[in-house]
Every structure is written in structure tokens, then in C-alpha cells.
Amino acid sequence: MVDKYQPLAILIDMIATTADVRSAASMAISAEGLVKHFGDVHALNGVSFEVPTGTVLGLLGPNGAGKTTAVRILTTILRPDTGRAVVNGFDVVSDPRSVRRSIGLAGQYAAVDENLTGRENLLLVGRLNHLSKSAAGTRAIELLDQFHLSDAGNRPARTYSGGMRRRLDLAAALVTHPPVLLLDEPTAGLDPASRQDLWDVIANLVADGTTVLLTTQYLEEADRLADRIIVIDHGLIVAEGTASELKSTLGETTVVLGFADAHAAGGAADLLCSLGAAVLANDAVSIAMPLRGGPATVRDALNTLADAGLVPQRIDLREPTLDDVFLSLTGASV
């Protein structure tokens, strides 16, 4: 017997589904209450976040904070104990295959086959992504060219430098132009120049509209690349915001004035008490004062000191860094 309300129910379902898809469409990644325990180790203790399409989320945290576990869940490599994650509109548990078609993963350990050449590595990934032989071949050559690996393309990857391997690893993640890119500590262990190279590449991908989730221990990296940052520690989110929001929670810019000796510094600290909470720094030859009144504070301070015959030898501006944020939030140094 057919329920006379069935067509209505179907219609409501359809509308609901459409609405679902719409809200999901603006979020390339959404994770809800992810929990993952390995025996006694609580890698994730209920982590929720969303990454709007075309933006970069930085997942920041010390070793063992649960960053890699989150990436492994989002890439369908690991199933969460509880919680739900949707990537590019597909559920990681119920539709892992569609998720895998939507993502590129570049890992902590440049996951390239050392015995294959750069070209063969890309060819293999293309084939396993079910590109035709010719499409995989064309794409491999294209990527080698983009990543400045053409000259090394026919050399086994074991002859590559660390930076070249990372570039090849990242190129392998891009074979199918995935809309969502997951980068697990993409520049760990790289020299500054190679790191800068890789940052430029990632920034360009983002400019092209790719959504990126990036885990890192380098605060500079998150600061530089991420639109939003989540700080996780012991499997929990301890802070969230843009880099500047996170920094501003920590306080203000400080002016540091350095003097020739402790006597001068002490005198200056006494003089400047009225202008702001100037304090003698640990080294006893410089004083630090918060820049509450903007640049005028510096002018007033220097005038006051000049009147008393005190001339600082150095002047520094100290911005709070993400390191400060990190230390204050997790109590751990990176």
C-alpha cells in the first residue's frame, strides 16, 4: 500500500538534501567531534573545525598533538572512533572512494618511491588515479616542468635532494588537480631556501582556488600561509583564529630601549614610569615599555630621556610572535 503522504515526504527530503549540499558546498572540509584513541593514547579528543572552500587552515601543535591523526582521518586512511568528517561534500567513512578522488595528500615523509624516476612516480600516481596512460604521461611532464624537476625527471628519486623530493611529493599530490589538498608538515626538515620555494608553490595553488589544510610545527609557516589557525594540544583545540587574532590575545607591541650600562637603564626606567609601564628588562641594561599610545609614545619617551641627558644606544620593536601564543597556550616549546 502506498502512503498518500509519501510524495510529500520525498519532496521534503529532496529540499533538505539540497540544503545540506548547499551548506556543505561552501565548506571544503568539515569535521565534527572527531575522536580517535589508540589504546591509552588519546590522539584526538573531540575536534571540530571547518575549512571554507578556497581557504587555508593551519593546524598547529607540538609533536603528538593529534595533527597527523586528523589528516589521516580526513584522507580516509584512518576511521574516527566517533565523530564525522565531510571532505568536498563526501563523508570520509561512508563514501571514502569519493573523498579519495577529491583530495591530494603530501606527507610528512616525502612519500615517493626512491627507485622510480620522478616521471615514473608521477605516472604511477596518475595511473592509480585511473587516468589513461597518455593523460598520466602528459600530466607527469607538465608537473615536472612546473616544479622545476624536468632535468631530473628521468633520474631515480633516491638521487634527489630533500627539497626536490618534497617538490616531487607535492607534485604527486596534484596529479588530478584535487580541489582539496592536505599537507602534513610539508616543509619539515627543509633548509630555509627550499622551504621558501615550497611556500611559494602552496601560495600559488591557493591563489588558484585550492582548499588547503596544512599541519605544521613552524609558526612562521602557519603565519605566512594560513587564513585561519587552529592550535591543538593533547587532542583538543586550545585556540582558534587568524594569526593576528591569536597574537593580539597575547598583548601588544613592546618598545625595547637599550642603554650603555645598568645605571643608565635604571635611570631611564624611573623616568619613563609616568609614560607607561616601563620595566627594566632581564639583562638590566635595557627597558621594555608597551606601545599603548602608538608612535607618539616613542617620541615622548625619547624627548623625556634626552632632557635628562640619557640617549639609548638601541631601539627595538617587539611584536608578539605565534611562538609566544604557542608557549602561553600549551606550555610547551615547539
Add this chain to the structure above:
Amino acid sequence: MTTVSLSTAPTTRPVAQPGDGALWAVRDTLAMTWRNLTTIRRVPQLLVFAVVQPTIFVLMFRYVFGGSITIPGRSYVDYLMPGIFVQTCAFGAINTAVGLAEDKGKGLLERLRSLPMARSAVLGGRVAADSTRNVFVVLLMLAIGYAVGFRTHTNVAMVALGVFMLVLFGFALSWIFALIGLSVTNGEAAQAAAFPMLAPLVFASNAFVDPAKMPGWLQGWARHQPVSAAADAVRACMLGGPTANKVLISSAWSLGIALVLAPVAVRRYRRL
């Protein structure tokens, strides 16, 4: 320092095909087989190393112990070599464990598990490549056998069947070692785990000596286990005598091991 600039110009946007079903599983397996064989081709020393150890066994048993071992009805070298072939395939299967453990340790499995490829293809491609490799290793060992006096007494077709039985046996053991390879974290650990498992199979068998001279409690095991069954079948194929039954028993062992362990290993891979 080179700066890497990624052009924003539109590049070819390759269209990936859906990739479900058995046909794609076969294609993915072939792609992985190609990858593994390329590695073997690129490091040919490994193939040479693969025959060094069995060759030492050949020399040891042929010239050191052989004089004290008598096998009724045939020369010892004829008895010995099929046993050596089986031993070679058994120890060769360790490569499956080492290869997978290394892929796992280097993070390659993580990437492969994030690709829309068939879940069975990583293991299937490994086992298929190792079986192909076994064909070459067995042929090399046949040549070494000839050099020390081993002679086949049947025809080419039967010898080929013997080689096939060896490869089938290696294929079966590869599934056991696939499971071991996925359970450890590096090649050395895989190697260490493999030897104690293989020793009772290979040495407490009829591969080198007649079980009739072993203590009674050992004879039952030595006669009825996969290594002995394979050695019996290969001897029959290469030396003559009643063959059908021995080939069937060894095939049953090999297929049985593969049918039970392949799904277990793939399941393990899915849940890494």
C-alpha cells in the same frame, strides 16, 4: 637557489575515470606490479643476492654433507636440487614482507591508501611482482643445479610444470609474508620475523634429507607439510615417477594457503 613559480595558466585537467569493479582492481594491480618490477630491474643486485644464499646451500649439501647422505634409488644431487628450489622460493617470499614493510616505513602506503585505487592492488601487485621474480630466480637455480651435476629425467613440459609448481608455492607463501610485512615497521624486522617461521618448514622437511632417518616424532610433520609436498611434486615433475597425486597435493596446499591468507592480508591492509 631556484625559485619555483607555479604558472596559473590553465593546464590540462585530466579526467579520472570512476574506477570501481574487478576490472579496475586488475588494472591497479598491474600498475603496482609494474612499479615493483621496475624497482627490481633498477636494483639487479637483489636478483643476484637472491641466488647467493641458495647457491651456498647447494655447494654445502652437494660437496660437504652430500657424501654422507644416501637416498635410495637416485643420486643425491638429483634429490637435493628440487629441495633447494623449494627452499629458494620459500626464502624468496620474505621479499614480499620486506618490500611491504619498507613501503609502510617510508610512508608510501599512506599515500597509496589515500588514492582511489583498489584496496587489493598494493598486495596483489607485490605478490605478482615477487612471483615474476621467482620465475627468474628458479631458472637461475636450475642453471646452477646443472653446473653441479643435476639432471632432469622428464621432458620440457614436465620441467615447466615443475617450475610452475615452484612459483605457485612461492605465490602462496608470499601471502603469509604480506601479512607479516604489514605487521612490522621496517625491512629488518620483517626479515627477523620471517626466519624463525621458515626454519621449521624448510629444514624439518624432505627438502635436504629423507624424513625416514629423522626421529619418529618429527617424521609426521616432515612428511605432511607444504615444503615437503612442493619438493615431492617438483621431484616428480623433474625426475619422473608417479606425478599426478603429488602435483595435486602441493597445489592444494598452495591454493589453500593463498585462499585463506589473501583475504586476511587485504583486510589487514585496509585496517592499517
